[in-house]
Amino acid sequence: MENNETSRDRPNQYTDTQTDMKTAEIATSLKLANPVLRSNAPLIELESVYKTYKMGAMEVRALEDINLNIDTGEYVAIMGQSGSGKSTLMHILGCLDVPTSGTYRLNGIDVGKMDDNQLAQIRNRQIGFVFQQFHLLPRLPAWKNVELPLLYAGERNHTSRREKAERALAAVGLKDRISHRPTELSGGQQQRVAIARALVTNPSIILADEPTGNLASTQADEIMGIFESLHQQGRTVIIITHEPDIANRAHRLVRIRDGHMLGDEVHQQ
Amino acid sequence: MNWIETIKSALDSLVERRTRSLLTMLGILIGIVAVILTVGLGEGAQGKVSSAISSLGTNLLIVTPGSVSTGGIRGGLGSSSTLTLADANALNSKVDCPDIAYVSAVMQKNLLLTAGSANWTAPVQGVSPSYLTIRDRQVVSGKAFTQNDVTTHADVALVGSTVAQNLFGFSSPVGQTMNLAGVPFTIIGELNTAGASANANQDNTVLIPVTTGEDLFGARGPYANSVSSILISAKSSSAMGAAYEEANSLLLQRHAITNPSQADFTITPQTSLLSTATSVSKTLTVLLVGIAAIALLVGGIGVMNIMLVSVTERIREIGLRKALGATPGVILRQFLIEATVLGILGGIFGVAIGVIGALVLPHFVSQPIAISSLAITGSVVVAAGIGLIFGVYPASRAARLSPIDALRSE
């Protein structure tokens, strides 16, 4: 957390050529011993991942034998009915949770071997989350919500934090809502603040769990537009949804049901 | 997240829940007020006792007849009135007793005093002129009696304020006449008000020359010339030991006693009285502080309780912060700081109210309350420590929360 060279020096556009350098940097900053560095490794690699929840005597198998690779810059939708394990998968992809068994390599590094602090650092630097319920802190103005990840990245300069937060808010079209509190914003605007917060540390992966689930369709359209432009900027965008309309806008569709992967189709548009 | 940002964020969240923060602080505050007032009361009482005892006189040694280590040979304390005026005069010798500054024999008897139609009973003491110096008493109106009055067995008296009021009301007693056991005495002076000591009202007294006292009390037979006690004032408090030794060996020699354990008198230094009294009030202070400590403990449990509620309430916020990259350490720090700030603020307000109380209350309860700087600084430190200690459990619970459980909870 003290070392934030990676986030400060990284240019706004995230490109393929930087992947290897970035992996090495992260490995060093996390002080990982012998990281598996493969120049052609996918960004995300899930290998026979299982996730089982224990509820007393009962076991809920939320994910079973998931094998999934996602490359840098892909725009992926993960679709399934409610209870199919989508959120569970996203939590694992986002390093909020660890698989019960199987391996998850991010940038070629085995996430299962990391401790809580290293996982926190990965979430801070590499992943931007967007949740269905927005999860904004209600008493903080928009820019302070957006600034939070920078605080945890150890960014000490107040002015620079504010500037970055304002730039991220401008990027989602909220230039004139910088000091508004979440309660003073519409649902669509709140979700845009959340996207700005996901963007502010310039992560390589944007993970969105039902980002339009709480929004009216016009607002949902705007939000999807933002994700598309993020994808066009070269970011890896993973959207989780149960709505086919939303899922079909992505370039790759992963279907899951009852914790199993049903299909994985690429549709070029 | 650095310390300053963490502290800011902790303060923000305390301000957000200001009512609750204030109520939590109140618990600590009451404990701290209790500490300051009880320590202050304890120290105030201690100060009062020591000043009352030193008002008995400075560097004082009291010689009383009889021995405390009687070994079954002698009677009880005071039964053998073996101290005489001659003993007192001998102790006054600058050659034998260079460390003794003043000596006064004291003869005492309770007598009925009459003046006109008024009457009153008070201890009448025959004393030397140096008695006033030894006991640190002043004559506020009129004059003291002199060595000449002692030599001439003059029928003159000094009265304390209680005696004066009871015999003469609000008019001045100086120059008036009163009868002691039928003998008319001229009142030549009134003593200053000294208040009540541990065992006697020092203002209810009549002082007459020691020789006049001898005549008046009519000591005859085996106890002729005997005195009730001899007061000795050492040159300084550091000379108390030497003065004690000189008085002891001189009296042993005069009474022809070779074995000191057979002494027929007892010399009591005033310091021993003082230390007994202060140790009593120290015990009291310890007791009061114990009660205050319980109050603080309750305040600390209040902090822990509120912090636990706060962790549960902010479970989603904690989950979100973790998702955004907060490490367990950062979350731990934030909650510890919140709890500590609650403690410190409670401590500071508690000190403020405690000091105001210590200044105002004595006007109503006529009990001095000392303001101890140790209690003040100690209180704030203890309050901060209580916040910190009772914050550890809630904070570590917050730090250990799994981000998904925290985000999922509704």
Ligand SMILES: Nc1ncnc2c1ncn2[C@@H]1O[C@H](COP(=O)(O)OP(=O)(O)O)[C@@H](O)[C@H]1O
């Ligand atoms: N913390 C948990 N404890 C127990 N069961 C859980 C937990 N989280 C999810 N599940 C179960 O795992 C399955 C998948 O849940 P989830 O990933 O939230 O599905 P989705 O997001 O697709 O609706 C569901 O049956 C759900 O009840």
Ligand SMILES: [Mg+2]
């Ligand atoms: Mg879900």
